[in-house]
Amino acid sequence: MRKFMEIGDLSGLIRDALGPGCRVVAVDRLRGGSRKGVYRVRVDGAPAASAIVYSWAEEENFWPGRNGTDAGGPFTPVSGLAPFLAARRKLDGLGARVPRVLLADDSRRRHPADVAVVEDVPGGTLEALLESDPARAAAVLDDLAATVDVLHGHLAPRYGRPDPPEQGGTASEVPCERLVLDRALRDLEEASGRERRVAAARGRLRDRLHGLAARVSPRAAHGLVHGELGPDHVLVDADGRAVLIDIEGLMHFDVEWEHVFLRLRFGPHYPALSRPGLDPRRLDLYALAMHLSLVTGPLRLLDGDHPDRAALRGIAEHNLREALALLP
Structure with a gap:
């Protein structure tokens, strides 16, 4: 049984943070x-x-x-x-x-x-605001888009974390597209052992990944990406600004990787975040790789005791359908 934090665990910490009288x-x-x-x-x-x-x-x-x-x-x-x-x-x-x-x-x-x-940012998530107040959410989306433009325009010659090198900030010379391909192939192998529909399409999915990767040309600069920038990872402050949370995955990488995730998570609201000049070949490869990752990850979590089991199954099922739909 997992033990989570309670009032007694937090009282001293909160007094140190907010003052002895709280x-x-x-x-x-x-x-x-x-x-x-x-x-x-x-x-x-x-x-x-x-x-x-x-x-x-x-x-x-x-x-x-x-x-x-x-x-x-x-x-x-x-x-x-x-x-x-x-x-x-x-x-x-x-x-x-x-x-x-x-x-x-x-x-x-x-x-x-x-x-x-x-x-504690007071305005809740952008995900909730898109449902409850689309007009106000549109302004927050514009602010988020401006922030994403700044991050994606902050280029580095190599991909990797923004941490100091001693904390793992350096990256190998393997190009982003090869890194994504190798990860997708591992996800495919793992998912094949967990889901019969993936196993049945394993050869076709593997060939499709290799075919898409072969079309991608080398690139020498990488933008700064959040890594999991969905509307649930954006809060709204009292001034209507977009506040980024769950930021530990921040890294320099191909911005198409982020745009695939933005398109997936923001759905009909993605046009506010879309930008010209993205590499369509990278988008094609990264879309299939992302869907396979979002099949394998939730299925792996289901091996443990994560409480949101229905949600995990739903994510895996949706992305499995999307991955199979990308086969020629």
Whole structure:
């Protein structure tokens, strides 16, 4: 049985972050995370009525067994305070709106894991706003698009994390398209062992991946991408600005990788984020690779005790259908 944070675990941490006069009155663990716990902590006696706590404790990580591929590469899962702070510094320096950090601690004295206390952005997610107030959401989408333009225009000659080199920021000389192909082939092999429909189409999917990759030409510059920029990873502040969260995967990479994810997650709202000049051949390869990743990842999570099991099955099923639809 997993043990999550409760009022007693958070009281000292919140006092250190918000002041000695504050008192924790309620704690809600927010749903959706698979590698860190996210808690809304409601308080009395502080200027803000609530704060958000991130905990990177092992109890919060729902990935069973081997939880990553590409050891040392940009697709290696990252978790912890250091990559969060590195990504936040980079984004803040480029003018992107990210939550303010009220306390960050990896000493394990306040809590037996990396932990951060950040502002509780008041306006909810862009995903919810798109449903409840499309007119207001359109302005937030415009702000998000401007932020994405800045990030994607921040070019580097090599892909990889923005961390210092000693934290894994350097990348190999393998081009992005080859990295994506190799990852997709591994996803295909794993999914074939878990889902009979993937196994039945395994040869055709493998040939399609190789064919699409062969059409991609080399590239020498890579933009800065969020990595999982869906509307659920964008909050809305009181000024109507788009606030980026779940930023630990920030990296320099082909911007087409991000645009495939944006198109998938924003659906009919994607035109506000679409841009001319994207490489259609990269988009084709990355779309199939992304769908295969979103089949394999949820199926792997289902090996463990992740609570949102119906949602995971739904993600895997949707992306399986989309992957098979891309076969000629």
